[in-house]
Amino acid sequence: MTIDYRKDIIDLMQATGSDPQSLKQSMIALKIISKIYNQAVLGNPPENKNEVVKIAEKADQAVKNEPEIKTENKLENKTEIETKKENDENTVEKIKPKKTKEELEKEKAKKEEAAKALSPTVLKNKNKYATITPIPKPVVKKIIPVAKPKEKQYEIRRKLLGAEAVDENGHSVQYFNEHLTRIEKLENGDTVTLLDHLNDSGNRPIIKVEHHAKSFAPDEEIIEFGPAVVHRDSFGLYIKQDSNGKKLSQVNPEKAILYLDMNTVSHFNLHENDLISIVWRVSDPSFIRVRWRYAEAEVTIPEKKEKPDKNKETEKHKTKGRHKSLLHQLEKKEKQSSEKQNEDYASRIDFDLDKKRVTVVVGDKSLTSNLAKVIEAHNGVARIIEMKQASNVLRACKESNYVILIQSYIKHSISQILINSPHKSYSIAMATTAGQLAVEKALYRARYKLNVTDNDQIQYPFLVNN
Structure with missing residues (x-):
């Protein structure tokens, strides 16, 4: 047996008030309905219809015994149900109790007081931004000032090749190659200001150079010779004097002529007639290093002006006669030298x-x-x-x-x-x-x-x- 109890449950819920007594009675009725349903579903229906009728009558009687306050609620709920049935299905509205005049006046007064506290601009845009997400408050970020890079001064010590900056304890802080040394014009005893951090090339950038050169220590004195002219003979490239004609032997007691090894020639890309600068320490004059190869624009050597030959002969027969006399003189000198070789020295x-x-x-x-x-x-x-x-x-x-x-x-x-x-x-x-x-x-x-x-x-x- 199948029992359709949906309409009864709807009527029961609508007739239930919000007070504890009404809720309790509705709970009793639901339990009775559930019991009937369970018996029907489990296949154990009552033995006769009189039992079902008795259970239904008990539920009706419980509902009828509800207090008068709840009866008024039932009448109101029934009125709402009847009103919904009469209206169109898409325009069903609940009947709400009307507010009294006193309540309306109080609400109006509260709105006026709240409006007074708002600025004119907010009141003007109140309806405009009513449905828009409120604008977030601007976040003020604290700007942390970047610390200035630290600077420190160091003393310059000239080397045979390049220079180095040393601290107050004499420890090397940074090495400068010969190219950078010449650009900054670093000399022994100068003071250089460096940043405390390294750049992309791994060096500390130079901020300032103060030139106040001082003499070397006795065992570290360096002598520079040049610009010296590179010459070539059958043994290779060599130097023996500078561009002014001063000989190497006049300043270096160990060398009258310096042949350049292949590593130096390759490193500086040296050729004949190039100008170079060589250096050595006074304590070890035999150890000589090539410091610099000058570009053509760096040094200009004054050219020797040849005196014009006023007695130059242009005729062919005079030229031939002079050549014959020169050959005769050479033969005579060779005979004299061979005779001298046989004599004792x-x-x-x-x-x-x-x-x-x-x-x-x-x-x-x-x-x-x-x-x-x-x-x-x-x-x-x-x-x-x-x-x-x-x-x-x-x-x-x-x-x-x-x-x-x-x-x-x-x-x-x-x-x-x-x-x-x-x-x-x-x-x-x-x-x-x-x-x-x-x-x-x-x-x-x-x-x-x-x-x-x-x-x-x-x-x-x-x-x-x-």
Whole structure:
């Protein structure tokens, strides 16, 4: 048996008031309806219809026994239901109780008081922004001032190449290469102001440079020689004087001529007639470094003006005659030099080699055949060897007491091996040319273990007659 109780439940809910007694009675009625429904669904209906009728009558009786206050509520609810049924389905409205005049006046007074507290602009835009999301309050961000980068002063110390900034404890803070050193004109003793942070290249930016150069310490004094002109011979690139004609031997006691190694030539891209600057410390004049290669715009060398030849002959027969006379003079000089080679050499410097063995190392023996007479004039045993490879040079000079190098006729690598060998048992000196007097001076320096190269500070004991 299926019971349709939906209409009864709707009527029951609409007749239920908000007081506790009405709610309690409606709960009892719902329990009765649920019991009837459960019995019907579970297939255990009442044994006869009289029981169902009795349960329904009990529910009706409970509803009828509701107090009078609730009866008024039921009548009002019934009125609302009847009104809804009469109206159109899409325009169903609930009947609300009307407010009294006193309540309306109170609400109006409250609105007027609230309106007085608002500004005219807010009142004007009240309806405009009524349905719009309220404008958020502006957020005032605190601006934190950026701290200024810290600056610090350091002292400049000039190096052979470049310069470095040191702190008060003498610790190196930053190195400046030679290019930047010359741009900022940094000299020993200057004060430089640097930022405390590093830039993209990993260096501290320079803020200010104060120039007040001071002298070097005695053991750190640096001498710069240049601009020096680069020359070329069969052994490579070398320098021996600056652009003003001042010789290297006048300022450096260890070097009369400086051959440039291949690493330096490649690094500075050096060529013949280039201008460079070299440096060394006073405490170690043999250790020379190339500091700078000048651009063409940096240094201008005054060109020597050649005097015009007023007696220049333009005729062909006069030119031929002069060439013949020159050839005759050259032949005469060659005969005189060959005759002089056979004569004994007259020594000019007073010293004795005491029968010691002297080895002269050259690149071509045919150009130095008269050097043996210089050694014999000073009571020495001469031995001239031709050496073009550096591999056997130490073995060839092993049993010599003195070794003389002819700079113009020997490779730079050979001379460096002989000079810098830690196991050498000989005394060595270098003559710039193959002239007899230059070799005689080199023999004197080797005999008394003086400088390898000649300089103006050496006092030779020249013989009065010569």
